[in-house]
Amino acid sequence: MPRTDARGGPQTRARISQIATRLFLEHGFGAVTVADVAREAGVSTVTVFKHFPRKEDLLLDRAEDAVQMLRSAVRDRPAGTDVLDSLQAMLLRLTDDRHGLSGTAAESAPFFRTVAGSAPLIARAREIAADLQHQLADELERDPGFDGDSTLLAAFFISGYTTVLTDNARRLIAGEPSTEVVRNHRQRLEQLIRLLRGGVGETAAV
Numbered sequence: 001m002p003r004t005d006a007r008g009g010p011q012t013r014a015r016i017s018q019i020a021t022r023l024f025l026e027h028g029f030g031a032v033t034v035a036d037v038a039r040e041a042g043v044s045t046v047t048v049f050k051h052f053p054r055k056e057d058l059l060l061d062r063a064e065d066a067v068q069m070l071r072s073a074v075r076d077r078p079a080g081t082d083v084l085d086s087l088q089a090m091l092l093r094l095t096d097d098r099h100g101l102s103g104t105a106a107e108s109a110p111f112f113r114t115v116a117g118s119a120p121l122i123a124r125a126r127e128i129a130a131d132l133q134h135q136l137a138d139e140l141e142r143d144p145g146f147d148g149d150s151t152l153l154a155a156f157f158i159s160g161y162t163t164v165l166t167d168n169a170r171r172l173i174a175g176e177p178s179t180e181v182v183r184n185h186r187q188r189l190e191q192l193i194r195l196l197r198g199g200v201g202e203t204a205a206v
Contacts, residue, residue, distance in 0.1 A: 012043065074146075167188065
């Protein structure tokens with residue numbers, strides 16, 4: 001297989017991620033090396049690390065997408081919409097679309113099994129959550145339309161959503177129908193926003 005130019009852009013990154021995900025789900029995260037992924041993708045290990053500085057990021061590859069969604073929910077919300085309403089709307093859109101970051105699709109079960117079976121992946125997922133919390137807190141701190149506690153809201157929001165995702169993973173791995181997972185997911189989201197609204201202060205509309 002010919003090797004791809006090491007300067008390859010988004011298409012190369014997506015191809016590497018897709019191949020890595022398939023290999024990890026088929027063989028287990030620990031059994032597949034970065035060299036295995038590079039060989040299967042027809043690129044060098046240098047190219048793999050150019051796009052994914054850590055092996056774990058080959059599977060947990062949506063952190064930047066999550067950061068951009070959080071930023072947009074804060075920065076781009078319509079006039080008169082408070083932060084919690086905008087964050088809730090974002091989460092509901094993810095749910096409606098069965099987006100990977102909603103953790104509600106039945107086909108996500110193999111992914112969750114792989115993550116649950118790997119200590120390095122679990123540790124990396126926690127690091128990503130901590131970074132998302134920091135990013136959201138920074139956005140809220142700079143936002144003139146938010147007058148609550150930015151640090152607490154970011155901590156509770158990310159921790160709460162992580163808890164919901166973890167419960168989704170447990171249910172899907174156990175074989176629960178995705179329709180039931182989605183129903184529970186929506187209920188938990190409503191409860192999360194309700195608790196946040198009462199627990200970290202009011203949000204003011206822009």
